[in-house]
Amino acid sequence: MTDLVLVAGAWLGSWAWDDVVPELRAAGHGVHPVTLAGLAERRGEPVGQQTHVQDIVDVVERGDLRDVVVVGHSYSGIPVGQAAERIGERLRRVVFVDANVPTDGKSFASGWAGPAEFAAAIAANGGFWAPLTAADFVDQGLTDEQIARIVGGSTPHPGASLTEPAVLARSMGELPAMYIKCLLDGDEPRAEVAELLATSERWRRVDLDTGHWPMFSQPRELAGLLLDAAAA
Template sequence: MTDFVLVAGAWLGAWAWDEVAAELRGAGHDVHALTLSGLAEKRAAQPSGPQAHVRDIVEEVERLGLRDVVLVGHSYAGIPVGQAAERIRDRLRRVVFVDANVPVDGESFLSGWPSEEVRRSIAEHNGFWPPLTPEEYAGQGLTDGQIARIVGSTPHPGATLTEPAVLERPLDDLPVRYVKCLLDGDEPMPAVAALLKSDRWELVEMATGHWPMFSQPRELARVLQASVAGL
């Protein structure tokens, strides 16, 4: 039995992991799906100050007294998960990044890619990044119903997308499994590719899109379980 802590990406809350969590619990694991401040049922609890989402993760693991944790971050959540992992590395068994961004010291989620449109959208929506339009989820292996669920989720607090990451130690010495979803591009982003040169980082590919917790929840649960054994 392993404790999995699951953190979904932009716009999403703990609810996004429901199907994956059911698979993991059915296999005998404990699952703690976490909603970050400002999202889903925590929308009223707006992120307070820098590093708010990092604190959300660290404080939840410490509050539950978890050890030997598999910490999972999807998409945007890779940024706070990677920083949290550095702070609680003595409690970790492994980190799993699911088609995720990874933190780079001094850079934000929006650094390193053309983000002018996102920044403009945040400014136009009172500091929040609204979910994409249904058309922008095409080609990701999602059904119309799954797309509707994501589109209907919470606007994402913009400050968490623009604040710089803070890392005191490199991530390449953490035990990591990186899951690349091939419908969202064949190659990992440059920051990930550099970290994958470490012998402590492992690449796994899935033939699905950027939201595998919806498109292939059973297969994703298998990938997460395999990370426990280091397979």
């Protein structure tokens, strides 16, 4: 049995994996969807970038989980990548779902064309990144019902987790990793991901013909890829 730790992206909580979890548990795996501090039912808790890293590490260590697949979607690839490094021999594989990946000394905001403007927008919104509206989910393979579910469940994302830098002891290329690219969100991953895929023998790419939120648009197909990662 493998334990899968699932972490959704910005604005979302553990509830985002509700359609994926049954498929994984039916296959006999332990499944641990995570709500990061400051989001969903944990709204109001103090948060920094390393708080989110520790949230993930704590799930693994408190549960004494071993043979772990850690899954990060979108923003959460940044804390997930750091946590995957820190859990050491407990890690089986890290899976990035259309995700950002951490770079030592850089933040999520660093990857934006205007990081200063991004930080200013967060400051102007009381220290939070405002959730997307329904119009932002168009052409992402989602039904109106699925869009309403995401929008209705989203909470403002704590800005400190987006502007504080990642801390890494080694290259992400040393970790065994699967990168899932969601093609409706662009055919190619970000430059730092493309470099890892090109230079690391431990990284492999698989594609999903859907948008950036596959846990809603193609939960069964996403679960199948996660099962592949657990078996590899």
